[in-house]
Amino acid sequence: MASGVKPRVKVPKSASAGDAITIKTLISHPMESGQRKDGDGNTIPRSIINRFTCDFNGENVIDVKMEPAISTNPYFEFEAQVPEAGEYKFTWYDDDGSVYEETKAIAIG
Amino acid sequence: MKLKAMTALCATLAVAAPLAFAGGPDDDTLAIDGEEMVTKTDAPAHMEETGIDTVMSGWHFREDDTQAMQADTFDNPGMIFVDQAVDMWNTAEGSAEKSCASCHEGPDSMEGVRAVYPKWNEEAGEVRTLAMQINDCRTERMGAEPFKYDGTDMTAMEALISVQSRGMPVNVAIDGPAAETWEKGKEIYYTRFGQLELSCASCHEENYGNYIRADHLSQGQINGFPTYRLKQAKLIQQHNRFKGCIRDTRAETYSPGSPEFVALELYVASRGNGLSVEAPAVRN
Numbered sequence: 001m002a003s004g005v006k007p008r009v010k011v012p013k014s015a016s017a018g019d020a021i022t023i024k025t026l027i028s029h030p031m032e033s034g035q036r037k038d039g040d041g042n043t044i045p046r047s048i049i050n051r052f053t054c055d056f057n058g059e060n061v062i063d064v065k066m067e068p069a070i071s072t073n074p075y076f077e078f079e080a081q082v083p084e085a086g087e088y089k090f091t092w093y094d095d096d097g098s099v100y101e102e103t104k105a106i107a108i109g
Numbered sequence: 110m111k112l113k114a115m116t117a118l119c120a121t122l123a124v125a126a127p128l129a130f131a132g133g134p135d136d137d138t139l140a141i142d143g144e145e146m147v148t149k150t151d152a153p154a155h156m157e158e159t160g161i162d163t164v165m166s167g168w169h170f171r172e173d174d175t176q177a178m179q180a181d182t183f184d185n186p187g188m189i190f191v192d193q194a195v196d197m198w199n200t201a202e203g204s205a206e207k208s209c210a211s212c213h214e215g216p217d218s219m220e221g222v223r224a225v226y227p228k229w230n231e232e233a234g235e236v237r238t239l240a241m242q243i244n245d246c247r248t249e250r251m252g253a254e255p256f257k258y259d260g261t262d263m264t265a266m267e268a269l270i271s272v273q274s275r276g277m278p279v280n281v282a283i284d285g286p287a288a289e290t291w292e293k294g295k296e297i298y299y300t301r302f303g304q305l306e307l308s309c310a311s312c313h314e315e316n317y318g319n320y321i322r323a324d325h326l327s328q329g330q331i332n333g334f335p336t337y338r339l340k341q342a343k344l345i346q347q348h349n350r351f352k353g354c355i356r357d358t359r360a361e362t363y364s365p366g367s368p369e370f371v372a373l374e375l376y377v378a379s380r381g382n383g384l385s386v387e388a389p390a391v392r393n
Contacts, residue, residue, distance in 0.1 A: 004193060010183045028189045072342050073189055 005029050009090055011104040015082045023054070026075045027092050027100065033068040049074060051093040057086040082106060133318035133325075134169035139387075142182050144276050146385040153382040155283065159314055166384055167327035170318070171392060175339065179391040187268060187337035187389030190261075190344050194269035197262065203253030212250065216269050223271040223386050224280050227375040229287040236290040238371055239267050240346070258366035264335040264344040271335065271388035279332050279386060281378045294376025297369055303360030309377075312354075324393075329354075330381040331374070333390025344389060347374050 010024040027049060034046025048068055054061040061080050080088075085108045092100040139146045148166035152159070168176060178184045198216055201208040213219065226239045237245070240263055244255040256263035283291040298309045312321060313329030320326070335344040348365035351373060355362040363369040 006189075006192060008183070008192075024183055026183070026186075026189070028192075073186055075184075075186075 005094070005098070005100060007090065007092060007100045007102045009088075009102050009104055011088055011106060014107040014109045017082065017084060017108050020079045020081050021106075022077065022079055023088070024075070024077045025052070025054075025090055026073060027052075028073050029092075029094075031068075031070060031072045031074065035068065047095050049092045049094055052076060053091045054078075054080070055089045055091075056080065056082075057084070061088070082108070084108065134165050134327075137169070137173075137176060139166070139168055139176070139180060141180055141275065141387075146276060146387060147278060148384065148387075150383040153379065156380060159310075161314065161328070164330065164381055164384060165317075165328050166332060166381075166387060166390075167330055167392060168333065168387065168390065170325040170327040175391055175393055179387070185337065185389065185391055186342070187335070187344055187391060188272075190265040190335075190337075191269050191272055191389065194265040197266060198269060203247065203251035205250060205252040207251045209246070212246075217273055219270040219273040221274050221277060223267075223274040223388065224277045225282070227281060227287075227290075227371060227378060229282065229285065229290075231286075236287050236371060236375055238347075238366075238374055239270060240348075240366065241371070243267070243270075258364075259346045259349045261343065264346045264349075267346065268335045268344055268389045271386060274386045275388065276385050278383050279378060279381045281375060281382060283375070283379045287375065290372045291375050291379065293369075294372035294374070297373045298376055301358075302355050303358030305358045307358040309354070309373075328380075329377065330384060331377050332381045332384040333387035333392070335388055336390045336392050339391070339393045347377075 005028060007027045008025070012021050015021050029049050030047065031049065032044055032047040034043065036044045038044055046068060048066065048070065050066050052062075052064045052066060052074070062078055064076065066074065085106060088104045088106065090102045090104075094100070139148050146166075148168050149163055152161050152164045156164070168179065178186070182188055195216065198209040201211065223239060226242070227236050229235075230237045230242075240256075240258055243263065243266055244258075247253045248255050256266070301308045301311070309329060312326050317326045317328045331347045331350075334347045334350070336350075337343070338345045346365065348370045351370055352362045352365060
């Protein structure tokens, strides 16, 4: 179990309908690649976030498959069009089965 | 025709190259979440003999991308550790079952602290760094184990305390009882170390703005420490950086937390008097 995992998201509080907004996400995670060895020569088991998704009102916005070469504390920044007021739901899937979730509401105005 | 175009291209390259490869400081302005920082200012009076009129934050010597990361708190990876330290701040530890919050309330009570450290401690009769003070709290008031001087927990806690003073001018006292330590730090700054016989001044006073191998030399200011270094993907403390520099001169280094490094930290901090506290800064 990876410790100290904490998702953070930055979404504007409001936007005009049809606007493209910038969303920034960051999750603190060691992203252990599975390629490294400890002091005794034993392989440190892989422990990464392997998938990240963002949905808006149930509709998928982005779905990312992640590989061991991605560095610690993965950061994603992307644009999304806002058709209506609603809620963004962000989900990170850990190798160990943990799922981390975060939601952000956005208003039209 | 083709040849002519080539010549024209070469000419353009020749003009552009010195600009593109110059390692000197730029003239950009740093505003963190909209709050403007003082990253260039007149050198403090004690630097009169050094030939430096303007002291500059290391931020000016970095690339635009790196600079931009520091301008937005969300983009700054160092803030992850600040968040972790907030949890630590509120966690009771040790035989006294106290947390930082038990005595100091919120971290915002630490406003202004980073700007004046290292600082003379009358009771202890010594100059103390922020890290020494944190460990003093842990062992004396909390009855807890001290943090490793330049360990992850310590640098995170220093970052949390430092960020409360962000934007305030560095203002360490170098006179009075701290003067002796300051003189010692100054002596270390100008002492040539290692097989390469380099002093701090060889690079950071005489050659800032020039390249050392593939990297720009800054003035070696520490107003942004603890600093998030991209190549290490974690926060790096002043003493850790001193150690790295001295190691690179191929010398045996002092240890983080040693009296020599405490003195050097006071001296180097005083060379940045007037610059804004930027911690946690982002550097490569």
